[in-house]
Amino acid sequence: MNTEVILRAEGLTRKFGDFTAVDSLNLRVLQGEIFAFLGANGSGKSTTIRMLIGLLRPTAGRAVIDGIDVIATPRRVREHIGYMGQRVSLYQGLSLRENVDFYAGLQSVGGAELERRWGELRERFSLREVENEAASDLPAGLRQRAGLALAILHRPHVLFLDEPTAGVDLAGRALFWELIQEQADQGRTVFVTTHFLEEAEYCDRVSFIDAGRLIADATPAELRERYSGGYLVRASGLAGATLAIAAALKAELSQARAEALIDDNSTLSSEISDTPLEKQRRGHVSIKGSEVSVRLGSLPPERIATLRRAVRAAGAETLSIEPPDMADVFRQLSRVEGGRP
Amino acid sequence: MLSRGGHRASDAELIGGRKQAANPMLSRGDEMPAIELRDLRKNYGRRAALRGLTLDVEGAQILGIVGPDGAGKTTLLRALAGLLEVEAERASVLGFDLRQDTASLRACLGYVPQTFGLYRELSVAENLRVVGRLHGLSDAEIERRGKALLERNGLLPFVDRSTGALSGGMKQKLAIASALLPDPQLLILDEPTAGVDVVARDEIWQILEERKAETLIVVSTSYLNEAAACDRLIYLDSGRVVASGTPTALCAATPFELYRAWGALPRTIAQAARKLPFVVAAGATGQFARVEVAVDRSPGAAAVCAALEALPGAGVVLAARAPLDMESTLRALAVAGQPPARQGNVA
Numbered sequence A: 001m002n003t004e005v006i007l008r009a010e011g012l013t014r015k016f017g018d019f020t021a022v023d024s025l026n027l028r029v030l031q032g033e034i035f036a037f038l039g040a041n042g043s044g045k046s047t048t049i050r051m052l053i054g055l056l057r058p059t060a061g062r063a064v065i066d067g068i069d070v071i072a073t074p075r076r077v078r079e080h081i082g083y084m085g086q087r088v089s090l091y092q093g094l095s096l097r098e099n100v101d102f103y104a105g106l107q108s109v110g111g112a113e114l115e116r117r118w119g120e121l122r123e124r125f126s127l128r129e130v131e132n133e134a135a136s137d138l139p140a141g142l143r144q145r146a147g148l149a150l151a152i153l154h155r156p157h158v159l160f161l162d163e164p165t166a167g168v169d170l171a172g173r174a175l176f177w178e179l180i181q182e183q184a185d186q187g188r189t190v191f192v193t194t195h196f197l198e199e200a201e202y203c204d205r206v207s208f209i210d211a212g213r214l215i216a217d218a219t220p221a222e223l224r225e226r227y228s229g230g231y232l233v234r235a236s237g238l239a240g241a242t243l244a245i246a247a248a249l250k251a252e253l254s255q256a257r258a259e260a261l262i263d264d265n266s267t268l269s270s271e272i273s274d275t276p277l278e279k280q281r282r283g284h285v286s287i288k289g290s291e292v293s294v295r296l297g298s299l300p301p302e303r304i305a306t307l308r309r310a311v312r313a314a315g316a317e318t319l320s321i322e323p324p325d326m327a328d329v330f331r332q333l334s335r336v337e338g339g340r341p
Numbered sequence B: 001m002l003s004r005g006g007h008r009a010s011d012a013e014l015i016g017g018r019k020q021a022a023n024p025m026l027s028r029g030d031e032m033p034a035i036e037l038r039d040l041r042k043n044y045g046r047r048a049a050l051r052g053l054t055l056d057v058e059g060a061q062i063l064g065i066v067g068p069d070g071a072g073k074t075t076l077l078r079a080l081a082g083l084l085e086v087e088a089e090r091a092s093v094l095g096f097d098l099r100q101d102t103a104s105l106r107a108c109l110g111y112v113p114q115t116f117g118l119y120r121e122l123s124v125a126e127n128l129r130v131v132g133r134l135h136g137l138s139d140a141e142i143e144r145r146g147k148a149l150l151e152r153n154g155l156l157p158f159v160d161r162s163t164g165a166l167s168g169g170m171k172q173k174l175a176i177a178s179a180l181l182p183d184p185q186l187l188i189l190d191e192p193t194a195g196v197d198v199v200a201r202d203e204i205w206q207i208l209e210e211r212k213a214e215t216l217i218v219v220s221t222s223y224l225n226e227a228a229a230c231d232r233l234i235y236l237d238s239g240r241v242v243a244s245g246t247p248t249a250l251c252a253a254t255p256f257e258l259y260r261a262w263g264a265l266p267r268t269i270a271q272a273a274r275k276l277p278f279v280v281a282a283g284a285t286g287q288f289a290r291v292e293v294a295v296d297r298s299p300g301a302a303a304v305c306a307a308l309e310a311l312p313g314a315g316v317v318l319a320a321r322a323p324l325d326m327e328s329t330l331r332a333l334a335v336a337g338q339p340p341a342r343q344g345n346v347a
Helices: A045-052 A076-080 A096-106 A111-124 A140-152 A170-185 A197-202 A220-227 A239-262 A276-281 A301-313 A326-337 B005-021 B073-080 B102-106 B124-134 B139-153 B168-180 B198-211 B224-229 B247-252 B266-273 B301-309 B326-336
Strands: A005-016 A019-030 A034-039 A060-065 A081-084 A158-162 A189-193 A205-210 A213-218 A231-237 A286-288 A291-296 A316-322 B034-044 B047-058 B061-066 B090-093 B109-112 B186-190 B216-220 B232-237 B240-245 B256-263 B279-284 B288-294 B316-322
Touching: A005 A045, A005 A189, A019 A045, A019 A060, A019 A189, A019 A205, A019 A213, A034 A045, A034 A170, A034 A197, A045 A060, A045 A158, A045 A189, A076 A081, A081 A140, A096 A111, A096 A140, A111 A140, A140 A158, A140 A170, A170 A189, A170 A197, A170 B326, A197 A220, A197 A326, A205 A326, A213 A220, A213 A326, A220 A326, A231 A239, A239 A291, A239 A301, A239 A316, A301 A316, A301 B256, A301 B316, A316 B316, A326 B198, B034 B073, B034 B216, B047 B073, B047 B232, B047 B240, B061 B073, B061 B224, B073 B186, B073 B216, B102 B109, B109 B168, B124 B139, B124 B168, B139 B168, B139 B198, B168 B186, B168 B198, B186 B198, B198 B216, B198 B224, B224 B247, B224 B326, B232 B247, B232 B326, B240 B247, B240 B326, B247 B326, B256 B266, B256 B301, B256 B326, B266 B279, B266 B288, B288 B301, B288 B326, B301 B316
Parallel strands: A034 A189, A034 A205, A081 A158, A158 A189, B061 B216, B061 B232, B109 B186, B186 B216
Antiparallel strands: A005 A019, A005 A060, A205 A213, A231 A291, A231 A316, A286 A291, B034 B047, B034 B090, B232 B240, B256 B288, B256 B316, B279 B288
């Protein structure tokens, strides 16, 4: 992963009268990263995005995107960024292709270059069949895909997607996220908000804003480790192997604990080990019949590989892992760090 | 602010409707709220939105309406709310005929549309007053019921706030409170939690859960956990009911097995898994690939796991079978829902 910072916000603040919508926000997004910007309704997400894309002047603070000072020169940032909101703005009376020509004209893309770029997007986004249909007739999933195509027609370096999948069906959401990931693979930075929390899984980093303050900024794995009951690992084998399997899982648990103690470089503000959820669920191996289970806070692929070797060597025939539910992670995060009662 | 006198005429109409509603068929407690649809059709010009939909629902419960975009979910909900002219062999909701008696029906139900339908300039309390008076409730009754509803949904501290200044989640809670104010037998909600945060979603669903013993709640949703929380689901596609049943029954009837293939590169794993002959679909999450296998082609869990772990270049560290979930269930129904010729025009 590239380590070049492409978006940086420092002390970004916006007040409306006495109300502080965004409070000294610091953000750092790396090039090519998919960065999730999550939070409750009214927490300041949209205000932040409006400041970052140069539509709203902050009360204080600064923001630099792709080397451009957004506050000093908001117009200059526009060719570097793409934006797509929850309600994609297509001119309803025009066909999709006419919309494309219109937007391309605004971005000074035309002629053979437009044909080439649109041709590629139209095929990859499966928009060929609806190209000549009126924008008003497009179902939600197609409209959002068309919106994404329009937002990247001018090849921006940073793409802002504000709830791009709201109101889109399951198949549409899956396809949309494939396209987002491809954009990131091509080096484009994606700054995205969503209320489908399982979508946070597709992101490299996840930040969470509450009452205008940033309360978390971490990888999905770090969030799962801090704000969930952990991965439920279950293994079973022949009756005679149960104790050996339990011993193998116990060894894994001690290893995980030892690593948790030395790993203290996170930017999260509280310790999950203080919460009742944590005490309740993690921390011991339990045996029920021939099934042995344990909850582990983190399970990177290499740990799964060693875990699998260890329990199979101990005689396990099955091994399954139930990951924490991302929605639970955010419920817990809101409870522990959020200002809401 | 609307004057009381200005609404007398419509009050009378609606009160008339309620009187009709008080026949033995419908008095609360005696009879269960019911929906009976036979061959329900709705065309918008040449486009058929509902193509012969048949549905029987009896009793208070949470009935979930799910399906892909354009399946006809909103049209069905609007039809059930008596807001559309429809054709049918039979179309009875709460004992009223959707083809004739929609004004009386509307007096007995609460409807929360997809787009926010309250007055943004009015306060929370004023909005409730408008709705209450339209339903012929006395001011004292509006005050009493309104307070209880706002206390329950946490909006009481914001009672004087302008509705336009509420957050998205609060607006939805107010829309639901307004719909519940006349104590309807039927509550219809069109994607009430779209764009709403997880905590507010939980609160909204708790309110629905509390109501479901006495009210028939019909709700559309695109969240998987909400679909799983319904008492019964109707899966619509192309204006028809493809399947209906409890989430558990629909899940049990799904001809897929679900596997998780864990590894550092879930997208690579998913791509490789799609090439296996028994795999129907594979998609990547952040940590593993979800792999769906057709039951009738499955060589058995052990063989599937071995094949996934042996995928060349995919780096699968563990493959394991997982319990089938709502995501797989809906995907299977989406496949089942594809008619041979999927077209938008009336045949």
